Amino acid sequence: MRIKLGKACRDFNVEISAIVKELENNGIFLDDANPNTRISGEEYELIAKSFGRETSLFALTWQEDKFGLDPISNREEVNSHGWDRLRNDIIIALPTRYILIPKDQ
Numbered sequence: 001m002r003i004k005l006g007k008a009c010r011d012f013n014v015e016i017s018a019i020v021k022e023l024e025n026n027g028i029f030l031d032d033a034n035p036n037t038r039i040s041g042e043e044y045e046l047i048a049k050s051f052g053r054e055t056s057l058f059a060l061t062w063q064e065d066k067f068g069l070d071p072i073s074n075r076e077e078v079n080s081h082g083w084d085r086l087r088n089d090i091i092i093a094l095p096t097r098y099i100l101i102p103k104d105q
Contacts, residue, residue: 003044006035012051022050 009016020033026046
């Protein structure tokens, strides 16, 4: 089964460059990376493991915090939100919210 790269992008809501980079990280190099390029079923499954829907995202409410140069007061500010329990998780800061991707997923 061969799948167009554009369809894979739509399935996982990622850009072509993200899929190409993930394939390259796994030793698969595409000659031409455009929406009409076809990938194999095995390559699609590999992409599904990385970008699949089983990864949960949690949106944390946005609050502007005043961080300074003092690491101790910065840590207190982070801990006041309960974020001190988040270890090795990925937090993506957007203008209106934080997105948390838990480490165990």
